[in-house]
Amino acid sequence: MLDARVFDDISKSLGKLLPPGVSDMKEDFERNAKSAVQSALGNLDMVTREEFDVQTEVLRKTRQQLKDLEARIRQLEPEPEAGGSPGNAD
Secondary structure (H helix, E strand, C coil): CCCHHHHHHHHHHHHHCCCHHHHHHHHHHHHHHHHHHHHHHHCCCCCCHHHHHHHHHHHHHHHHHHHHHHHHHHHHCCCCCCCCCCCCCC
């Protein structure tokens, strides 16, 4: 998940947008903004960086295995005869 400082920074940035006359409500607004941002991000379907890195490595290995298997299949398949087009059985 995201670092708590990110939520604090966002709520403070939003608090700075308030007009000067409502400065007594600033802390309450920042607290509510922080809570709203945390709630909105919590509802998103996100993974941790560690999970992402693990899946990236799994994908890399899977792609390599696929390349290796494709190469083996090419070696096992018979070469098409020269001059004839595939599927032309007369």
